[in-house]
Amino acid sequence: MxxxxxxxxxxxEQLKLSASTVSRALNNSSRISIKTRERVRNAAAELNYMPNxxxxxxRKGRGTTIGVIxxxxxxxxxxxxxxxxxxxxxxxxxxLMICQTNEDYETEVKSLxxxxxxxxxxxxxxxxxxxRKTTxxxxxxxxxxxxVLFDRMIKNLEVDQVLNDNFTGAFEMTKHLIEQGYHKIFHFSGPLHLELYTDRLNGYLKALKEASIEYRDEWIFNDVLTRDKARMIAEELIKNKNIPDAIFAASDFSALGALLAFKEAGYLIPTQIGIAGFANExxxxxxxxxMTTLEQYSEELGRSAARMLIERMEYKIKGTAPNSVVFKPKLIIRDSTLRLQVKQFDK
Amino acid sequence: MxxxxxxxxxxxEQLKLSASTVSRALNNSSRISIKTRERVRNAAAELNYMPNxxxxxxRKGRGTTIGVIxxxxxxxxxxxxxxxxxxxxxxxxxxLMICQTNEDYETEVKSLxxxxxxxxxxxxxxxxxxxRKTTxxxxxxxxxxxxVLFDRMIKNLEVDQVLNDNFTGAFEMTKHLIEQGYHKIFHFSGPLHLELYTDRLNGYLKALKEASIEYRDEWIFNDVLTRDKARMIAEELIKNKNIPDAIFAASDFSALGALLAFKEAGYLIPTQIGIAGFANExxxxxxxxxMTTLEQYSEELGRSAARMLIERMEYKIKGTAPNSVVFKPKLIIRDSTLRLQVKQFDK
DNA sequence: TTGGATTGTACAATCGATTGCACAATTTTT
DNA sequence: AAAAATTGTGCAATCGATTGTACAATCCAA
Incomplete structure (x- = not known):
């Protein structure tokens, strides 16, 4: 079989030609007569030929496969x-070849x-x-x-990158919360060695400053990206009666954890507490x-990264300074922060 | 650079050996002295050698890459x-190489x-x-x-496969709905050329028969897999005042569409209508x-498929009859069908 | 000491496609 | 009609690793 x-x-062999002629014919070389090209193409189809x-x-010393991690x-x-x-x-x-790292450094190294x-x-x-390392x-x-790196950047690494304007996104979200009358706004941040989380943090801080809100360091919780961790922290806050007006989480998943914890504890959202996430999952x-959140235009981000990579691959412009594209996220305002028009399910 | x-x-060259000796040394051939093997390994490390x-x-006429579609x-x-x-x-x-088809036949052919x-x-x-074709x-x-095919099978194709016991899953789900007192149970099915959807349909039908419920063809809606389509159908039902006791959808997404439509129309879930999905998204x-749904043990399914494939690849047992493994899904009962203990949010 | 076994290494072909160079046949130019 | 240009094709080397076969050196036994 x-x-x-x-x-x-x-x-x-079938055509009594040489392999080189066949190769040229298949690659449409002008050195080969049209007639021969035709014959070769037909024979190839007939034999169900597939290039290896x-x-x-x-031979070419290069290929056409792109990996995504x-x-x-x-x-x-x-x-x-x-x-x-x-x-x-x-x-x-x-x-395309795709690998996932499950957020693990070792796996990332192995995939690469x-x-x-x-x-x-x-x-x-x-x-x-x-x-944390970039070796x-x-x-x-x-x-x-x-x-080409996208979304998550490591500081001080000179590569092409496609990013979200996390600073502005966080700034606008925080401003929105303030406009809705929330004052004591906590921030659930991510690991700060990733630029995107420091950017979000800084956007949040800037909005507070502009509104002359005196924030305290205890308002900021680092490295809270998962639902479970956010839930634990929220439960801790509830236990200690340290209740914020609102929580702006750097991830939808941590926002979810907080939302569930406060809801279960009987808090009314958005009346008593506002909750916002990031990513529009x-x-x-x-x-x-x-839930109120921020849309990140992920598809456009991916498209942009792909274009940038092909650019680099096709005109190997070594040494050229790295390119960088930035997308501004869009505020998606939903019920979890809309205190000024209270909804029915809050009753 | x-x-x-x-x-x-x-x-x-560096070691004044021949390439073949180096190759054998790196492959730990017993024909090469331990000492030479050591030298080669060191030189390889020093030169930062990576096999192509x-x-x-x-050369080997085979590789070690597995594709997933x-x-x-x-x-x-x-x-x-x-x-x-x-x-x-x-x-x-x-x-691993991964491709997605976006449910499109042309893309699937191209990926393959x-x-x-x-x-x-x-x-x-x-x-x-x-x-629909398997060519x-x-x-x-x-x-x-x-x-190796998993989850979605095409009828009459002789290949290894890893499947869910969709029949039993659907049967048990429908039985659960009947036990909760639902009688007029509609089924949102998928495209019936896929075995898994006929299996789910048949499981549903069997449970109805066992309970001596006289179902009608109008209870069954084919090819309703997406949230939007389910929503449209549900809205149509509401408009026509053709309200089921419960809906068992062959997909969580269509269950979601129905749930949202009925909720918006003011129906109480699970009191007035029960809704169940499939997949435990x-x-x-x-x-x-x-939402009540069925867990499909997706990870275990993937593991099983991978093991089966490696088996085939390593002992190319051509002509051996295709293997097949079946997992039984697990009923996840949640509030959307728990009518016998009505919850607060229903008020 | 000689013949056979064992050990260590090299040569050259191979996988399938590409490509620089050479050469013959044909056409064009002078 | 001879020289030059163009067209069509083949030869052989190449990409990097593997492997069958051959050969030399060493060792052991008789």
Whole structure:
């Protein structure tokens, strides 16, 4: 059943030509007569010939596969960013390989190494929260593999990047909360070695300052990204009767944890406490009350990263200063912070 | 900056050996003295040698890359199935390539072709709802690439498969609804050319028969998998005052659409109408009321598929009858069908 | 001491496709 | 009609690693 696959030599033999002529014919070389090209194409179709990309890439010293590394596939944000990358790559010859790191540094290093071993030709990645070193990324760059980082940046690394304007997003969200009459606004932040979380923190701080709100360090909780951790902290706050007016979480998941904890404890949202997240995960629309958050245009982000990478790959402009594109997130105001028009389910 | 990567020839030259000796040394051939092996290993490390997998696979006529094709990455079910596949593959030499089809047949064919072109060594896939033909899968099999299907099966295709016991799951869910006192139970089904949806339909029908409920064809709605479509149908029902006691949807997303439509129309869930889904997507826990559904053990499914594929790849047991593993889903009973103990939010 | 076994290494072909160079045949130019 | 340009094709090397076969050196036994 398993017959050996047809090669250009098989075509050559059948047509009494040489392999090189066949190769040229298939690549539409002008050195080959139209008639011969036709004959070769027909024979190729007849033999069900499929080019061996391994051999092609080996010979050409380059390939057409792009690798994507993300922390988690089941985040709306990342799966949609990947969809964006795909939408750019699909009409081209490039193919996609995807790995997820589960937010683990070791896994990230291993995935990257796998890509390098397989002579992947370009990499789009978003680092894991567990990642603090950049040597693995530098290794890839030194191997001559272009890398584009998106969303999550590591400080002081000179690479192409596609980012959200986290500062402005956080600033506007905090301003919105203040406008709704919330004053004592806590912030659930992420790991601060990732620039995006310091940016969000700074946007939050700037809005407070502009409104002349005297914040206190205790209002800020670092490294609270998961639902469970946020829930624990919220429960702690409730126990200590240290209740904020509002919580602005740097992640929808931590916002969810807080929302559930306060709801269970009998607090009315948004009347007694306002809650806002970041990322516009689909579930934010379904919670009750529905959750205010920020849309990050993940697909557009992915598209942009893909374009940037192809640019680098095709005109290997070594040494050129890194490019950087920034998208401004959009405020999605829902019920969890709309105190000025109280809704029915709050009763 | 971009120095040519080291090859075995570079190592050979530095050590005044031949490339073949270096190759054998790196592969721990017993024909090479321990001392030489040591020297080679050291030189390799020193030169930062990395084997070129392209060349290796070309020579060996086989590789170690496994491709996964799923309809959508952002479904909890699929992303967790992939996590399961990864958990099996990570400790091995195999690597993973992932594609998503967005439920589109054309994209599925293209992805599969890409895999074949790249001489992928094995494929795990779940077909798109748009897929009715199997020629593309047969092409892969004819090329000698083993394929394992999971979750979504196409009828009459002889391949390895890992499935859910959709029949039993649907049967038990329907039984649960009947026990809760629902009688006129509608079913939102999927495209019936996919076995899993006929299985769910049949499980539903069997439970009705056992309870001697005289169902009518109008109770069954085919090809309702998305939130939007379910919502439209539910709104139609409401308009026509054709209100079921309960809806058992073959997908969590269509269950969600129905839930939202009936809730907005002022119906009390679960008192006036019960709603159940299938898949235990994370959001089902967050709706109000929380949604009854079926857990499908996606990770275990993925693990099982991966193991089955490796089995095929390593002992190419051509012609052996296809294997098949079946998992029984678990009923997750939540508030949306718990009529016998009515909850507060229903008031 | 000689013949056979064992050990360590090298040569060269191979996987499938690409490509610089050479050469013959044909056409164009002078 | 001879020289030059163009067209069509083949040869052979190449990408990097693997592997069958061959050969030399060493060791052991008879």
């Amino acid at each position: 398993l017959v050996r696959k047809a090669t250009i030599h098989d075509i050559a 990309h391994l051999a092609m890439n080996l 993300v922390p988690r596939l089941n985040r709306h944000f990342f799966s949609h960013a990947i969809a964006g990358v795909e939408s750019v790559l699909n009409p081209t010859d490039y193919n 190494q796998t890509f390098i071993n397989h002579r992947i030709d370009g990499i789009i990645m978003s680092v894991a929260t567990g990642t 693995h990324i530098e290794t890839a760059l030194n191997e001559g593999i272009p890398v 689909p579930f934010t629309e379904l919670t009750s009350p529905s | 971009l120095v040519r990567k080291a090859t075995i020839h570079d190592i050979a 997998h392209l060349a290796m696979n070309l 799923v309809p959508r990455l952002n479904r909890h079910f699929f992303s967790h199935a992939i996590a399961g596949v990864e958990s099996v593959l990570n400790p091995t030499d195999y690597n 072709q890409t895999f074949i072109n790249h001489r992928i060594d094995g494929i795990i896939m779940s077909v798109a709802t748009g897929t 593309h899968i047969e092409t892969a099999l004819n090329e000698g690439i083993p394929v 994370p959001f089902t826990e967050l709706t109000s009321p929380s």
